Amino acid sequence: MTSCSIGIRSVAVQFPREIRTNDYWSEKYPDLAAPVASRRSRIARSVPANPSGFDIWSQEVAPYLSDRFRGNVERRVLSGAETALSLESQAIQEAIAAANLQPDDIDLAIATSLFSDTLGFGQAAKLGLRCPAWNLESTCASALVALQTARALIQTGEYRHILVVVSQMGSKAVEETDTLSWSMGDAAGAFIVSEMPAHQGVLATHIISAGAASGAYAYELASDRLSIRTGDNASAIAETAVDFVRTCTQAVLDKAGVSLDEIDWFAFNTPTAWYASVCARALGIDPARTWNLYPRYANIGPVFPLANLDWAARGQKLKANDLILVYANGAGATAVATLMRWGNVALGCEPAPPLSSAAAQTTVQLAASEPTQPAEIPNLSLEKLLATAPSEREIQLETYLLSWFASSLQKPIHQFNPQQTFATLLDSLMALMLKSRIEVDLQVQVPIEQLFGDRTIHQLAEYILTQLTLTTLTSSPLSVEERETLRL
Structure with missing residues (x-):
């Protein structure tokens, strides 16, 4: 067992060439959201002095209720001959090259592919590497769960360099006539986990069960693929979001022996346009210490931790020795917070920029408290x-x-x-x-x-x-x- 510092050595993300805007649905399915497109939907509510998790969620979602597309602006989707495997392979090549390694230097590959090309197992074995490989899955928390797994394996001394490859192909998993399709994007990413200089790398990880949100999404077999739709327990995402991020964050801070104020940056996975603001309000942090990539990518599931880190490092927001807390919530599986001290992490090629200025907007703005009187809904219990x-x-x-x-x-x-x-x-x-x-x-x-x-x-x-x-x-x-x- 080794006590060396272990963390991310390189990161690469890959997106499909096609950027699909909201115009795609407006032109192809003009009546899809007609009932809500023409009205000013807003749930007016007063925010109590000690808001519950659902109160916080409701407050942050309110500004999006008048938006037909609920904060969706752009998303990257597979087109032509592109596949999950082709994006994953490109991300792998870039991550290995950026780390200044050769494919034979990789001792182990861990793959997690949400809605991969075909049904069945063994996506890891198709990646073209000669090292052992296996699959791991924990929905949107998969990348951070794989990072913890890789770190633990390297600590045993059994492995030196572990490659993790992550992907989500959401556009193929939802029918276009389902409004859930507006929020689903495609992406892949890869990172190398290796020994790091002292005091850099992962400091602590805390994982909890997100089983309370089981059933938030329903998965079904549709011919040769797995499809997804909104589940009966979808409201559990709103009801548990605040408790999950608070529990994971406090636990990982306690493990690392640091305070919330010492964290330089927070990177949250963002399955909705308002998720980053929910987390920021739940933790009571300055929203300037985080960002929101949802407008440019929509929901890219387990790839979000990598996209967040790549974007922040590439834009010089995240620098060597900064403390960053990365959080991901995998509905029905696990919620994870990982605290790391950023090193000189090498990056792959830069992703294509968004098409619109709205999609390029990454700042997080907390919703203002409603100045209106409480909604006149009967107090029925x-x-x-x-x-x-x-x-x-x-x-x-x-x-x-x-x-x-x-x-x-x-x-x-x-x-x-x-x-x-x-x-x-x-x-x-x-x-x-x-x-x-x-x-x-x-x-x-x-x-x-x-x-x-x-x-x-x-x-x-x-x-x-x-x-x-x-x-x-x-x-x-x-x-x-x-x-x-x-x-x-």
Whole structure:
């Protein structure tokens, strides 16, 4: 076992040639988001003195609710003969060359490929190296999990130079007619883990289970590929984001014996346009100490740690001996914080610049607190609803739901009625906001499919009442009226 300093020796990132802008969907699918494109969607809410994780998420998401594309600007997507393997191979060559090594100097390769070219295992074995290779997967946290694994293996003295290659091909995993496709980008990256000069490299890592967000995404087999869609538990990402980043950050600081104020830079993975600001507000750090690459790449999953490090080092933001905390949240798998002291890390070729000035904007701006009065949504709780006569609960629930729509969409309540379908009212983000509000207020789990398509506000109220009635069967005796309701 060796006690030498170990860290990243070189980094290379690769992106497809095609840069797809929002115009692609506007021109090809003009009606895709028509219900939300023409309205000013904004959930007005006051921020409490001690905000919960969901309050922080809601505050930071609010500025994006009036944007049809929810902060998406550009994304890199595979085209022509490009494949996950071709991008990975190019990143590998650049990382090895930048480290001033030869392919035979690599003792081990660890690969993590999210939505790779074909179904099955063994992507690592296709990389053209003669060293041992295996696959590792922890969704968006995979790169940092692989870094910890490589560091631990080098500490044993068994290996000297370990190559990690990471990729995500999100554009092939989502149907273009699903608005989730707006946020999915393609990318690959590679880095070499080796012994570093004293006091540089990885200082500490802390990994926790992100199982509470399991089901946030649903994965399905579609012919010869794995597809992804929004899952029933998607709201868990919003509900756990703050706790996860706080827990991982504090633990890794304690392990390294440093304080939050000593960190020079923070690099967060950004599966949404507002994720970096959520993390900055959760930790109480100056947003100038971090950045947001989401506008130029959209969600590139496990490649984000590499893209963040490459961008910051290339732009002279990150310099030798700076302390940087890198954080990634892999929904349903693991959340990871890694603290490292940056060394003289060699870089591969520079990625192509974005097409628009909006995509080039990397600063993080925290959302302003709402100066308005709290939204006029009835203060309905589970206890209050159950204390109401059964014959009045449906009306009370419908009023609660109608008020939520009126407040969220800033329209008079008389413009809404219980027979309106969700297809005319909600997109996926608004659906998640409503789902979370119901689950917090009424303690009823609402499957995401209850909020899409031709289902109505009235049907949602009926569904909630049914779930509440079933719950009471095991908790308290039912009245005659409640038994009759259940029978019907």
